[in-house]
Amino acid sequence: MARTSLAESVFEEILDRIIRGTYPPGASLPSEAELAAESDVSRLTVREALKKLQAQNIVQVKRGLGTYVKPTAQWTDLQAIIRSASAATTSPDVSLRLLEIRRMVEIGAAELAALNATEDDLQFMESTNEALRRAHEAGDLDAVTTADLAFHEAVFRASANPFIPVILGPLEQLLYTMRRETSSFLEVQKHAMEHHALVLDAIRTRDPEVARKAMQAHINQTYDDYEHFIHQNDQHQEQT
The missing domain is CATH 1.10.10.10 (Winged helix-like DNA-binding domain superfamily/Winged helix DNA-binding domain)
Known part of the structure; x- marks a missing residue:
């Protein structure tokens, strides 16, 4: 022993x-x-x-x-992979790998949510969007990040597939760190609010294809936001 x-x-x-x-x-x-x-x-x-x-x-x-x-x-x-990634959260490679995972999982989750979401699920998504709006207006970055991720967790729950939250659950802290960094830009926060509303409306149609396209557009915007974040960081480092 x-x-x-x-x-x-x-x-x-x-x-x-x-x-x-x-x-x-x-x-x-x-x-x-x-x-x-x-x-x-x-x-x-x-x-x-x-x-x-x-x-x-x-x-x-x-x-x-x-x-x-x-x-x-x-x-x-x-766990070893997560520890390694956590030690390099500012690495573009780590963030891009996380975005790849989000693309694969979240688009499918939105499709399932369109088929399986209950009224309680839809109301909870609505409440997370309202929390995001309030946090944005208050300038509370931590609350913005929490509400942002809570919306995606609500979509997972609405998918009615218990394995989906398990896949991304261990990555929660990494996702929070990455999202908090990019959400420091007000423009990124506005994009999140706009796309969350579109995703929710798409899920309400009960059409998986409509929901898939809405979530795909949201993840594509997240990629664009991240590239903007990297560009801004590079400019800041050159100036300092």
């Missing part, structure tokens, strides 16, 4: 170094002996930690050559 706990600790320590960039993708980890000395544990404990890293496809052991870090895109453990 004690060794298992030590192995977990060494695993966390090595993973943390990988995420921080001490051991970037393609880099070779120190030998088992060196890692054991650094952590003041046995080589057997280090070996157990490395086995877990290998099982999650975070590292690859090449016999006779060493242990190498694999690209994050090849990792298979969701």
Whole structure:
């Protein structure tokens, strides 16, 4: 039991170094002996930690050559991927990957919502849109972000598919961080209010194709808003 706990600790320590960039993708980890000395544990404990890293496809052991870090895109453990992404929330690549996930999931969720939404679901979507409007008028960025995401969560719930919220649930904090950054622009907030109203109207038609197109237009606008956000950030960095 004690060794298992030590192995977990060494695993966390090595993973943390990988995420921080001490051991970037393609880099070779120190030998088992060196890692054991650094952590003041046995080589057997280090070996157990490395086995877990290998099982999650975070590292690859090449016999006779060493242990190498694999690209994050090849990792298979969701929590490790989220930790890595959380450490790089300002990375354009992370934000674009999140937008890709949103496009795939949310357009389908809107189609299902058009078929399955109850009156309570529609009223809740309406209330989140009203909360977004009030937060926008009050200039409350945190409330804007919360209301924005609450609308999308309401669409998930209205889809009547319990697996949809599970897919994006673990990414909630990443999505919040990204959306808060882009929502710092008043124009982005206005776009969100306009598109949320259009998506809600589309879901009310009970036509999945109409709902799909409305949500697709919203996600496309989100892509445009993000590109604008990146451009503004680049300009700011050049000026400073």
